[in-house]
Amino acid sequence: MLGVIIGVAAVILLVAIGTGVQEDIAGSIEGLGSNLIFVFPGNFEEGGGPGGGASIRRQFTLDEADLVRRRLDVRHIVVPIAQGPAALRVGNRTMRTMIAAGNEYSDSVFAANYADGRGYRRSEVAAASRVVVIGATVRETLFPNQDPLGRSVSINGQRFTVIGHVVAQGGSLTGDQDNQIYMPVTTAQRIFGSTDISSIVVKAESADEVPQVQRQVERILRPGFGDEFTVFTQDQTLGLFQAILGTLTFMLAGIAGISLLVGGIGIMNIMLVSVSERTREIGIRKAVGARTYDIMSQFVIEAVSLSVVGGIVGIALGASGAAVLSRWVPTEVTLWAVALAFTFSAAVGIFFGVYPAYKASRLDPIDALRYE
């Protein structure tokens, strides 16, 4: 029974972790918001994708963002994005984090649920004001149990004023949004000492207009950049991530397959051991008059009930293990994993419980009694 319990629990748990991670990745991709178009410098058509090894010959600057904004219909939002590391200090507390900078429309791009305070304004972007919005982790680290609003914080050696902070969103695989600070892109450029920006994000007014806006953006940038830029719509981004998710699904199937195999071997072993131990018992029962049918029905009933009870305990164990683990790792218990683990383990348990008993039940009683 232990074999069945461990087999079922292991399969459920591993698949739960796999599924949880997969869902989490899918969720954070979809959570980026809808209607978004991402423009990156460099040609990814040859490289395979962002970070896929494309060589970037020329970065975007605010001029390109401005160009796109001016040439596009005003209904669409254009946000220049600058990202980079930052060292923060408040009093004697320090921490390292990431800057995500944009313009006054950044709220449409970055998730922004203000716990308190506000986002930066257009005037602050224009003036490159040293104002900052901080994520939940940053707030807890630098201002434990304090109100950060209006406090000053040193970022890469420059004094900033905290104007808002964002509610905790939980970790995600695309980056810990809680461990980020947000500031005007112009300010960020000064901190980084560069006029470059990392990308341009366009938010089309509606999903239907995304392909059209994409074509417009390409037309706008082509004269200046040739092919040295890449436009991703969220559909494309999703498609890219779908490929990753597909790989993850294979990984998941691999995990499930291996854990089923390991669990199955464990069950098989325990069942085989218990049946050889019980060959003498079969001999005793036959000596006092048990027919083959009596032996078989006993072992079938035992194997089935052990497998079913073990399976149920295993499901409970796997599910509660997944619940406990979810504090650290995203987990999701799926019905198909439960069904697969249970069916497979039960089948293995029953087969290896019954088959050797079937063989033993056909021995002459004296051979079964003598079995060592």
Place this chain on the structure above:
Amino acid sequence: MDAESVAAEVRNCDERNTVLEARGVTKRYHLGEVDVHALRGVDLSICQGQMMAIMGPSGSGKSTLMHIIGLLDRPSTGTVMVEGEEVSQMLPNELAAVRNRRIGFVFQSFNLLARTTALANVELPLVYAGVSAAERVTRARAALEKVGLGDRIGHLPNQLSGGQQQRVAVARALVTDPSIVLADEPTGNLDSVSGVEVMRILQGLNEQGITVVLVTHDETVARHAERIVRLRDGLLVADEEVEQRHVATAHVDGAGEAALAERTAS
């Protein structure tokens, strides 16, 4: 020793009914390349109500003979009749039914089901006989009382002494009211006091009319029977009445051979 002449001397049961009869029984084993002839043509009649011992040194085939007349094993050639019914050609399940209703076994190593109470062990043959649960308990309890274990019915085998375990096995053998009880070295794993106790119970059963067959290599044990047949090298070499029959007494002191207190049967 001439096998043919011994076979001719085999006693028939005269006025008593023959419970069990073996005719020309042989048994060959294949041990690798070697053929072992455990039995080489044994004729034997066991009479109703008799207490008989099968004796012989180890390797003489006595256990094999018991397994064959107990239908635990099949002879290579020859026939076995139980109460006049030919069993050699029966199917496994038919044999199981004959073992269940007509034969009781007592083994040297007890062969009780571990993790199962004395009562449940004794009930086991009744389960396979299709007896109702309530009647099983009544009959199993009665059988355990008969062997003096009425107060131990809920004990597991490992909570019982060897002698007590063997008495549970005896209770299991007699609970179905069999025609014959076969005991293979029933005292072999017991100290002499427990051995005497078990022999006393077997003799008591025999006095109540149950046919008892003992298999032993121990002359003292064998002399509790009224008849001894001797096997050597797979052949029956002697078939004799016991003149000075041992009677196991209920309460004995001391240990060792002295414990097998003797009393001449009247």
